[in-house]
Ligand SMILES: Nc1nc2c(ncn2[C@@H]2O[C@H](COP(=O)(O)OP(=O)(O)OP(=O)(O)O)[C@@H](O)[C@H]2O)c(=O)[nH]1
């Protein structure tokens with residue numbers, strides 16, 4: 001048989017990438033460019049929250065996957081006041097747990113009129129620590145686009161806030177250098 | 191103390207790195223190697239008219255595909271940075287589902303298995319086209335009979351000369367951290383005047 005192959009061919013035995021192909025395709029040509037592909041009908045109408053929130057698909061806030069969100073003033077009752085913390089309001093009643101626990105729930109309740117229970121979940125998550133939109137979506141089990149709208153509404157309602165940028169206001173390069181320092185520390189086998 | 195609670199309260203700046211590469215190449219493993227939480231996953235569904243009638247129903251067919259994005263996070267307390275690693279499916283044509291997935295990314299690691307090099311062509315082309323800094327990381331699988339050198343891989347992939355090719359064990363935290371450090375070094379060297387893209391509008395979003 002003449003099919004012997006050297007133990008280690010000079011280059012991997014796959015067709016090489018053609019860098020002139022705009023999207024790194026092979027020959028025959030790769031599929032059409034990604035942004036041209038026929039995957040166009042995102043089935044938002046099948047996603048429950050979109051129906052629940054009146055079919056809106058665009059949030060009002062520019063929230064990105066890694067935008068961090070915090071619950072607003074988890075330690076005080078400010079949110080209660082904002083949402084009419086008078087005795088007898090919906091969130092201030094029997095269901096209240098620990099002190100200070102009610103602000104987000106009231107906000108979320110007012111916000112989506114109890115139709116999107118995930119809203120309360122989101123506020124709870126963001127009270128524990130700042131959470132990114134991506135993490136929120138994953139933990140409440142909804143697509144990012146749906147989570148984004150809930151988060152956007154919670155921002156409008158004052159139940160969530162985007163923490164302000166760091167005081168020292170590092171520029172992009174400084175951030176990358178700091179990241180590198182952190183990664184180098186992590187890669188030291190110590 | 192639970193690692194999920196930020197022990198030094200105070201704001202962190204979020205940053206992100208993309209981990210891409212073909213099916214089963216170790217993306218999720220790599221995300222998990224440095225993440226302080228179990229890797230999380232967020233799924234999107236999309237439908238495609240499959241063109242033609244379903245022979246059973248006589249109704250025009252539709253295919254629904256679920257595409258998952260997994261990610262982990264790592265808080266660098268001293269640096270006040272929260273690093274996100276996004277493990278993307280290997281087909282860039284799906285990435286529009288997470289509109290800003292690559293926007294302002296610090297760069298991308300393209301993981302490869304030298305037995306299935308072609309799986310990396312699409313992501314390489316994507317990042318090259320977008321001028322997003324990337325490096326190639328060869329995930330060393332013990333059972334790989336071929337041990338190609340980084341040079342051989344660079345040659346087969348027709349990489350521009352400045353693109354680093356490194357080896358790693360994606361299961362290993364130190365090894366993965368070294369890969370990420372190599373990426374950021376590369377970004378700092380080759381992304382001189384990075385200006386954030388003026389338009390947040392991603393490619394591929396249907397209009
Ligand atoms: N020997 C070895 N096995 C690995 C390594 N990295 C990952 N694996 C294994 O390879 C398999 C695939 O790894 P994943 O991390 O799930 O790969 P992936 O790229 O996320 O896969 P998909 O998301 O399905 O495309 C798992 O069984 C891993 O345990 C490695 O460095 N060496």
Ligand SMILES: [Mg+2]
Nearest residue numbers: 217218260277
């Ligand atoms: Mg995976």
